[in-house]
Amino acid sequence: MELIEGIEKIGQPYKDAVITIGNFDGVHIGHQALFHEVIERADALGGTSVAMTFEPHPIRVLKQNGYPPMITLYEQKVELITRSGIDVLICVPFTPEFAAVTAREFVEDILIKRIGVRAIVVGRDYSFGKNREGSIELLRTYSKELGFDLIVADWIQKPGNGADRISSTRIREFVTDGDVEQAQKLLGRYYQIRGVVETGRNRGGKLLGFPTANINLHDELAPKTGVYAVTVEFQGKKYKGVANIGYSPTFDDHIYTVEVHILDFNDNIYGQKIRVNFTERLRDEKKFSGISELSEQIKRDIIKAREILSL
Template sequence: MRIVRDLSELTAPVDGAVVTIGNFDGVHLGHREIFRRVVERARELQGTAVVLTFVPHPLKVLDPERAPRLLNTYAEKERLIAASCIDLMVALPFDAELAALPAALFVEEILMRKIGVAHLIVGYDYAFGRHREGDVAFLQRKGAELGFAVEVLSPVVSGGESYSSTRIRRLLAAGDVAGVVPLLGRHFTLEGRVIHGANRGQKLGFPTANLLTEKEILPRPGVYAVRVRQDEKFFDGVMNIGFNPTFGVERISLEVHLLDFSGDLYGQDLRVYFVERLRGEKVFASGEELSLAIRRDIERARTLLADTRIVEYREYLDCGFSPPGRDA
C-alpha cells in the first residue's frame, strides 16, 4: 500500500480512484466491510482502492476536550488498512485551515482535482466538512454535477447493534477484552517498549517487563491473561494494568509477566494480545498474599490460554491477488 501524507505528493489524479473517507479508528469489521466493497469495486473498474483519512483525528483540533482516545496508534491503523488490501492511503493533515474549508471546495479541490475520484463509497450516516455540511445528499448532488458515482452502504450490524468504535471503547472500559474480538475481527493489542521499572515483580519471584506505549486507550485496570509476541515468538503471559495499590503507586503502569521465559527484554518491543480479564486490582495485606494471588492468576491464565488461538486479523477479504500478510 502506498501512503501519501501530503497532497503535493499527488502530482496527477489517481487512475480509476474508488474512494472512501473516514477516521476508521479501530479498523473494526464494520470498517473492513467498507474496505471490502472499495476493493471489490476498484477491481471491477480496474482502478485504485483509496482510503482518505485524517491525521490527527479532527476532534483533536476542533474540540480537544471531546476528542476520543484512539483505539489504534496511527502506525497500527496504517498496518491494518494495508492488510485490508487497499492500494493507496491518503493521510490528510487536519488543521484549522482544512476544518474551515467548505464541503464543496473539499470535493472539488481534493476529491476531484487531486485524487480524481471516479466512485465514492460512504456509510449511510457519513458527513464531513464545516458544520458537517457534506452529508450523503450533498455528496450525491456533487457526484451528479462533477461526474462521479456515490454508493451508500447500509450499517453493518452485530447483535442488533451497529459496529462502532464507541461500542468497542465501552467494552474496553469495562475490561471485556474477549467481547471486542467479534467486533474487531482480532484480539485487542498494544505495543510497547520494555523499560526499567521498580523490580517489585523480581523481588516477589515473578519478574515483569514494564512497557512504555503510545496507545491512548487501555482496558480497564486489572489483571489479564495475554499472549505476548517478541519478534516472531509467542509467549503466554499475565499482565497487570493499574496503579499497584498494594505499593501505593500513583502512576498507571503496564507490567507483563511472561510464563516460562528467561532473558533480558530491556529496550525490546513487545506486542500484547489481550485474551481475558482475570480480576480487578486489589490491595493486599502483604507481599506474601500478593505472591499467592499472582500464582493463582498464572494458573488460571495457563488454563485459559491453552485452548486460545490468537486472531491477528480476519483473513476474509478477497483482494483479487495474494492474501495479505498476517502482521496486523
C-alpha cells in the same frame, strides 16, 4: 500499499479510483467492510482502491478538550489498513486550513481532480467539508453533476445482536469496562496496546518470583484496571503472558503501571518495544495481606491464563 502523507504529494490522479473516507479509529469490522467494498468495486473497474484518513483526528483540531482517547494511534492504523488489501492510503494532515475547505472544493478539487475518483463508498452517517456542511444528500447531488458513483454502505451490526451497530464509541466503552472479549468481537482482533519496556521497581522477579516487563505505554486507551490473560508480540514472535494494569494496592504505591509477566521467557528486553494483546480479563486488582498471598494468587493467575491461551 502506497502511503501518501499529504494531498500535495499525490503525483497524478489514480486510474479509476474508488475511495472510502473516514477517521477509521480502531479499524473495526465495520471499517473493514468498507475497505472490502472499495476493493471489490475497484477490481470490477480495473481501478485503484483508495482510503483517505486524517491525522490528527479532526475532533482534536476542532474541539480543544473533552475528546475521547484513540483506539488505534497512527502507526497501528496504517498497519491495519495495509493488512486490508487497500492499494493506496492517503493521510491528510488535519489543520484549521483544511477544516475550512468547503464541501464542493473537497469533492471537486481534491477527490475528482487530484485523486481521480470514479466512485465513493461511505457509511450512512458520513459528513464532510467546512462546518460539516456536506451530507449524503449533497454528495448524491454532486455524484450526478460531476459524474461519479456513490455507494452508501449499510452499517455493520454487532455480532449476535442486530440492535447495536459497530462503532468506535462502543469499542472504547468495552475496553474501558475491561470487557476485552466483546471488544475483540467488534474489532475482529484482540485489543492491543504498545509500549517500550522500562526499568520497574525491581520486585517482580526478586520479591515475587515472577519477573515483569513494565511498559511505558504509548497508547491512549488502556483496559480497566485488573489482571488479564494476554499474548505478547516481540521481534516477530508471540508469547503467552499475564498483564496487571493498575496501582499495585498490596504495595500501597498509588502509581499507575502496566506490567506483563511473559511466560517461559527470560530475555532482557529493556528499551525494546512490545505489543500486548488482551484476550480475557481474569480478575479485579486486589490488596493482599502480603508478598506470600500475592505470589500464590499470581501462580493461580498464570495457570488460568495458560488454560485460556491454550484453547
